[in-house]
Amino acid sequence: MSDTESRDSREVEQSDTEDGYEPRDIFGTTTEMDLRSGADNCTKVGTCDAECPVAEVDDDFPGPQFQGPEQWRLSSKGDVEIDDSVTKCSNCLRCDSGCPSGVPFSEMHNTARAKYVLEDQPLSIKKIRNRILANYRTSAWLASKLPRTANFFMNNGIVRWLMEKTMKIPSEREFPEFATQTFREWWAERGGEATSKERAQEARAQRGDAPVHSDEKRVAYFHGCYSNYNTTQVAKSMVRAYESLGYEITVPKQKCSGTPMFANGRVDDARRHAKVNVEHLGDAIEDGYDVICTCSSCSLALRQEYPDLFDLDGIDELAAHTYDALEYLRIHEDLEAELEGATVDAPDVAYHAPCHSRNQGLGRQAVELFADVDGVAVTDVGDSCSGISGTYGWKAEKYETSMAIGEEMFEHMEAVDAETGMTECPTCAMQMEHGTGYEIMHPIEVLETALT
Amino acid sequence: MAIDSDVLVIGGGIAGLSAALSAAREGAEVRLVTEAETTLHHASGLLDVLGYTPDGEGPVVDPFATIGDLPDSHPYAIVGERTVRDGLAMIDEVLGETYRGEHTDANALVPTHGGTVKPTARYPASVAAGLASDDRDVLLVDFERLTGFDAGVAADHLADGGIPAETSAATVEFPVTVRDDAKVTRYAHLLDENPTVTVDGRDRHVRAALADAIDPHTGDAKRVGLPAVLGVDHPAEIRAELGERLDAAVFEVPMGPPSVLGTRLEDWLYAVLDDAGVEIEAGGGPIVNFDADDRTISEVYMDRSGSPIPYGAEQYVLATGDVAGGGIDSDRDGVAEPIFDCHVPHPSDRYEWFNDDAFGDHAFVTFGVVVDETLRPIDDADDPEFANLRAAGAVIGGYDYPAEKSASGVSIATGYAAGRHAAREV
Numbered sequence: 102m103s104d105t106e107s108r109d110s111r112e113v114e115q116s117d118t119e120d121g122y123e124p125r126d127i128f129g130t131t132t133e134m135d136l137r138s139g140a141d142n143c144t145k146v147g148t149c150d151a152e153c154p155v156a157e158v159d160d161d162f163p164g165p166q167f168q169g170p171e172q173w174r175l176s177s178k179g180d181v182e183i184d185d186s187v188t189k190c191s192n193c194l195r196c197d198s199g200c201p202s203g204v205p206f207s208e209m210h211n212t213a214r215a216k217y218v219l220e221d222q223p224l225s226i227k228k229i230r231n232r233i234l235a236n237y238r239t240s241a242w243l244a245s246k247l248p249r250t251a252n253f254f255m256n257n258g259i260v261r262w263l264m265e266k267t268m269k270i271p272s273e274r275e276f277p278e279f280a281t282q283t284f285r286e287w288w289a290e291r292g293g294e295a296t297s298k299e300r301a302q303e304a305r306a307q308r309g310d311a312p313v314h315s316d317e318k319r320v321a322y323f324h325g326c327y328s329n330y331n332t333t334q335v336a337k338s339m340v341r342a343y344e345s346l347g348y349e350i351t352v353p354k355q356k357c358s359g360t361p362m363f364a365n366g367r368v369d370d371a372r373r374h375a376k377v378n379v380e381h382l383g384d385a386i387e388d389g390y391d392v393i394c395t396c397s398s399c400s401l402a403l404r405q406e407y408p409d410l411f412d413l414d415g416i417d418e419l420a421a422h423t424y425d426a427l428e429y430l431r432i433h434e435d436l437e438a439e440l441e442g443a444t445v446d447a448p449d450v451a452y453h454a455p456c457h458s459r460n461q462g463l464g465r466q467a468v469e470l471f472a473d474v475d476g477v478a479v480t481d482v483g484d485s486c487s488g489i490s491g492t493y494g495w496k497a498e499k500y501e502t503s504m505a506i507g508e509e510m511f512e513h514m515e516a517v518d519a520e521t522g523m524t525e526c527p528t529c530a531m532q533m534e535h536g537t538g539y540e541i542m543h544p545i546e547v548l549e550t551a552l553t
Numbered sequence: 554m555a556i557d558s559d560v561l562v563i564g565g566g567i568a569g570l571s572a573a574l575s576a577a578r579e580g581a582e583v584r585l586v587t588e589a590e591t592t593l594h595h596a597s598g599l600l601d602v603l604g605y606t607p608d609g610e611g612p613v614v615d616p617f618a619t620i621g622d623l624p625d626s627h628p629y630a631i632v633g634e635r636t637v638r639d640g641l642a643m644i645d646e647v648l649g650e651t652y653r654g655e656h657t658d659a660n661a662l663v664p665t666h667g668g669t670v671k672p673t674a675r676y677p678a679s680v681a682a683g684l685a686s687d688d689r690d691v692l693l694v695d696f697e698r699l700t701g702f703d704a705g706v707a708a709d710h711l712a713d714g715g716i717p718a719e720t721s722a723a724t725v726e727f728p729v730t731v732r733d734d735a736k737v738t739r740y741a742h743l744l745d746e747n748p749t750v751t752v753d754g755r756d757r758h759v760r761a762a763l764a765d766a767i768d769p770h771t772g773d774a775k776r777v778g779l780p781a782v783l784g785v786d787h788p789a790e791i792r793a794e795l796g797e798r799l800d801a802a803v804f805e806v807p808m809g810p811p812s813v814l815g816t817r818l819e820d821w822l823y824a825v826l827d828d829a830g831v832e833i834e835a836g837g838g839p840i841v842n843f844d845a846d847d848r849t850i851s852e853v854y855m856d857r858s859g860s861p862i863p864y865g866a867e868q869y870v871l872a873t874g875d876v877a878g879g880g881i882d883s884d885r886d887g888v889a890e891p892i893f894d895c896h897v898p899h900p901s902d903r904y905e906w907f908n909d910d911a912f913g914d915h916a917f918v919t920f921g922v923v924v925d926e927t928l929r930p931i932d933d934a935d936d937p938e939f940a941n942l943r944a945a946g947a948v949i950g951g952y953d954y955p956a957e958k959s960a961s962g963v964s965i966a967t968g969y970a971a972g973r974h975a976a977r978e979v
Binding site: 146147150152156160161163164198199408417420421422423432433434435437459461463464465466469484 | 595732739836858
């Protein structure tokens, strides 16, 4: 067929509409999430499988290319059950960043996992355990009522032996310590928003860089579960650092971001929590606040997973107004000038960039930020995954895989001339501590020391 | 406020990395933003300059001697032969012993995974012993279950091509039983880590066991070619050990994506940029918008899940690639450069953008921005689109790099030049 012939035939086909062409709706409309375009984008180049840290250590895991586009095609053909290997995916999102064709892996995996757990997975101890792990907020809330007792029992040998036997929670792991006072209790005792406003205004008056009374410089803090119930020092550092720069803070009502729920297929639970978050954070956004997070998985959930998975009023506005706590200051403040000449009294640190920070493009910001600050040397330990992936490493049957993935990071941490670790993700921090015995800091803690 | 630097490079391919390095070497504070941190995982790892002329003549023996014959609109003609050489010299210097080819102006002929030979100016040290011009007998080895490289087909194809050496082929079992479609990185990491495996009741390290498996097939071969999976972190060490055990020169055959050679090149270049003080921000989203005043760009905006993240700089380098890379976009109405809307000449009839023959001459391959002698994109009246924007690599139009085999060379030369021009304006 020559060029002219083929062209003519196309023109004939199109000539029945006024503009010469009218797109036709071939696939019909549907209210279900349509991932067909994602599956069609896949060219089977296999970079996703090459980047996958689970496929790297586990030959029984078919890899993201199967879990995403191939399984979608299979299951859309009819009554095919989702393969249970989807529960082996750790939700690190490296397939997302590796794909040259924009296949929405995480969205496909979350959807497939939810379908598997909610429709296909038979009831078992593991299924119940996964739901308990997914709803960490509930356990943490209970534990926070009697934190000292909880701390005693959760790391008691007999209790842990029983937990391993009955609930398949690996006894090797150390349970995170519960704070004797939650961040929210501390915040309320300190005087909440009113105190924050006062302190921010004092700072603004001292700095003279912004009007003392102004509606600018206001942030709503999404602390998530972990810095509320466990590492409250991270949340407090964030408050002090932001106030010292003149920011007024509010701490809206909130629930779990949903990260552990997506990873365990409990999209039903996640949706309930998301509704509360979108409503209350949305109110703050309407009042002129931006939302900031200190946990990289929380910010990822609010920014990416929410609009991917849920159709709620205000969800896109929330995604567009949510930032990581350091990222926000890098955009709105001249941090280089703020930190010029600053000396901090902090140990040198081996820094691990969490997968969920890297996925937001934030994997290098902590290293860059502290490069010229005296008193702390920050060394990046490279691009390996820590392997814990939230609740993943908290399952007895995944423990070995989790530690095998983490091996490279542990080695790199040991090779660095530092005895302390640093990361933004609370579960990466657990894994770093578990593998090396180091104490682990959050970058915002170092920033607070430098600024105040 | 914005996240500031002197020079902002947009794009993380060879062009962006070259621009960032050359600007940093001129003393500028440089930031590189790239949508994905894995761009070069899809690259072959070979750095070509010119393999064929625009008329399809070739393979070209001396690409530098051919530059003078190129049309005036070709990126090489715009920057000049001297800049092509200087850019390559910068890359030669930072890659050091890991890359070869700088000893001659002539192209090397590198056998690739299908047994075809690619003319290229620079190549990883690991493929050096495989050159098609070498007359030592060669054994190609593939692994059961490894897809993407068939040693028998490649050896036959090379022999048909008339290489001056005897070729033979063998398929061996990799000492660790991996799953059926394991990716190249799985093999590479096993060879990097070199754990102990039990083979025929004997405890052997993986590298030693692999050599044991290949040894019975070597015969008179003085060279042994393996798929390019010989480690991401310790390639030289792995190659040396296998070579010693086999008493032959061991080399890698470049494969398609995902590519271990491309991954290594990316690791090395990222480390070089890190040492040069370049800030790299990868994976945060695409640059989608900008503010400008009187044809001077003040800020660009990254789209991160709907939040506009502002980046400010005095000078900008656009290294976003061509149609395939996303640096040039098209729809039913036309072809455009999507960030700054720089002028992209193209036929108004979209049926003239392509050829019905899949391997024919497609016009879209040459679509891209038009640049002046300092690599500033120009508008249809030949005026610079912006005073402080330069372009590098495949986003520049006017040449057909897949046919010419000139992608890396144009990226290095224009990246080097754009980075220098930008830094000198700071």
